[in-house]
Amino acid sequence: MSDLIARATALLRASGGRMTAQRRIILEAFDALAEHPTADEVYTFARTRDPRLNPSTVYRTLAWLENAGLVSHCHLDSGPDGEHCERYDPVTAVEHHHFICTGCGDVVEFVAPQIEAIKAEYAAQSGASVEKAALSLYGLCARCRTQTAKSRRGTP
């Protein structure tokens, strides 16, 4: 299944690390869960597989995965009240960005090739080197928009 697990195992082999049951569970979480799980969502999932699994193991594994370049994390102001939270994401080859629905908190990925031009322009104009870009769009997803419209009609 998850080629994440395959890649992780390979990396572990190469570096003298060990593939433990806990790590496997945490890796599986990325297949089982919706995209962009938070550390806590990973932890909650992991508990269903092994109730003994400890939060610190989740944090340590997530940090290790990030270090190994298999997973990245980004900060998104999602959640019902728009509070900030860190979300984790398997690394993909293509740089992608996020739309966050301020209604339901859903996170959707999208690509935006135009960002390359912005990076290049800023680099040229400032003399900096630009390595990474993170764009977050905030608004109401299509579903929440229609729901808002409906409830408006309901309470005039």
Added chain:
Amino acid sequence: MSDLIARATALLRASGGRMTAQRRIILEAFDALAEHPTADEVYTFARTRDPRLNPSTVYRTLAWLENAGLVSHCHLDSGPDGEHCERYDPVTAVEHHHFICTGCGDVVEFVAPQIEAIKAEYAAQSGASVEKAALSLYGLCARCRTQTAKSRRGTP
């Protein structure tokens, strides 16, 4: 001076709020400090004016300012180790974005009108309404780039 203080005073008048010495100090911090101070930087500055001023007052005032629309905060992975931190910024009419130097942690503002096209495109393609965009670029600023080059020459 700060029209921030003027605007804040007006808002307070209109809402039955009070302009206290502490709030004035905190507002002054935005003039005195470099752009994008963290809550802690504001607090440290405020202490130099009034050693009794309490962190909770800073947090409460910052939250109030944000609610009033005078200040916004955004999350930037700056700091020497790229750790995440919340930075506060007086609200400006124009949507702007941030370049964060991964070398020295400096934050530079820039505008990117092209973002509007990306917002419109995503909205059209997904049916969502897009209200806000936050773009962060990461890389080495011009100064850090030349320093890195120099130290590379120094240690071949």
Added chain:
DNA sequence: ACACTAATTGCAAATCAATTGCAGTAAGGA
């Protein structure tokens, strides 16, 4: 299969930024 060794885990305690409850203080209108 069996033993060995260091990587990894669980647990509990420690951090650390941020928040909250409450009693005392003081802004600003009458």
Added chain:
DNA sequence: TCCTTACTGCAATTGATTTGCAATTAGTGT
């Protein structure tokens, strides 16, 4: 100047994340 109540300081709390350490165990060598 008085009075009301918004605001502050303080101390305790929260909640996510980290860390120290003893117990466990993966993966190797035998």
